[in-house]
Amino acid sequence: MILKTLVRAKGVSSAFTGVEFLFNCMNVSDKMGPLETAKKIAAYKAIDEYVKDNSVIGIGSGSTIIHAIHRLAERVKEEKLQVVCIPTSYQARQLILNNHLTLGDLESFPKLDCAIDGADEVDAEMNIIKGGGGCLLQEKIVASCAKEFIIIADYTKHSEKLGQQYKQGIPIEVVPMAYVPIQHRIEDNYGGDVKIRMAVAKAGPVITDNGNFILDWHFPQDLSDWNKINEEILLMPGVVETGLFIKMANKAYFGMTDGSIKEQP
Numbered sequence: 001m002i003l004k005t006l007v008r009a010k011g012v013s014s015a016f017t018g019v020e021f022l023f024n025c026m027n028v029s030d031k032m033g034p035l036e037t038a039k040k041i042a043a044y045k046a047i048d049e050y051v052k053d054n055s056v057i058g059i060g061s062g063s064t065i066i067h068a069i070h071r072l073a074e075r076v077k078e079e080k081l082q083v084v085c086i087p088t089s090y091q092a093r094q095l096i097l098n099n100h101l102t103l104g105d106l107e108s109f110p111k112l113d114c115a116i117d118g119a120d121e122v123d124a125e126m127n128i129i130k131g132g133g134g135c136l137l138q139e140k141i142v143a144s145c146a147k148e149f150i151i152i153a154d155y156t157k158h159s160e161k162l163g164q165q166y167k168q169g170i171p172i173e174v175v176p177m178a179y180v181p182i183q184h185r186i187e188d189n190y191g192g193d194v195k196i197r198m199a200v201a202k203a204g205p206v207i208t209d210n211g212n213f214i215l216d217w218h219f220p221q222d223l224s225d226w227n228k229i230n231e232e233i234l235l236m237p238g239v240v241e242t243g244l245f246i247k248m249a250n251k252a253y254f255g256m257t258d259g260s261i262k263e264q265p
């Protein structure tokens with residue numbers, strides 16, 4: 001349907017031309033576009049640097065982690081590595097299973113060697129926003145169990161100050177019955193605008209992997225004491241977890257447009 005509309009809009013006559021047009025619009029051709037390439041090189045670097053034989057690895061969620069899983073599967077097969085993967089979402093679980101990797105859980109493997117995950121934004125002080133895809137709670141639990149927490153991201157995720165790059169707000173996972181009081185409390189205490197995240201292919205709000213709602217807090221740009229703000233929000237009854245990952249990551253790899261990888265710190 002979208003394709004037909006596009007074809008009509010462009011006044012072209014074949015669906016094939018429409019496909020080409022659609023791919024050009026999305027900057028995705030038969031080759032990988034610069035954004036996807038940037039994700040891939042960051043993901044490959046993290047897997048190559050941090051995954052060792054006989055290790056337990058946390059597998060994050062999102063689009064960048066897909067590249068990491070592909071590289072991990074490649075290495076496990078070629079080097080015959082023994083690696084147990086702990087998922088941070090249903091998506092991660094499916095990726096692990098679909099790529100024939102060994103699935104574990106925190107009951108059997110409470111101590112991880114490393115967790116690798118994407119990010120929505122990373123500032124100069126390693127304050128991180130996560131949860132753009134709604135997966136923050138299990139991601140934070142898994143990261144907290146890992147000796148090292150490694151972020152993989154493309155060049156659009158790097159900023160000096162939170163909010164410079166990522167415009168969707170800070171995701172906050174909440175118990176459904178409490179979402180309106182929490183919305184008011186955050187707006188009253190800090191300002192900004194707190195919106196409940198609505199589903200796209202379902203009527204009503206997004207329901208997380210844990211059966212909760214997600215609030216997206218569009219915060220005022222003058223806020224900066226993220227450690228304190230995070231702790232205060234976590235104390236609000238009904239808040240399950242925030243998408244603020246404050247100084248949890250040991251390393252962030254950003255794939256850049258020129259094919260290089262920026263490391264932080």
Ligand SMILES: O=C[C@H](O)[C@H](O)[C@H](O)COP(=O)(O)O
Pocket residue numbers: 060061062063064065117118119120130131132133134135136139
């Ligand atoms: O909820 C989603 C996760 O926190 C992702 O890791 C984050 O949104 C980054 O995802 P992506 O790799 O697609 O940019």
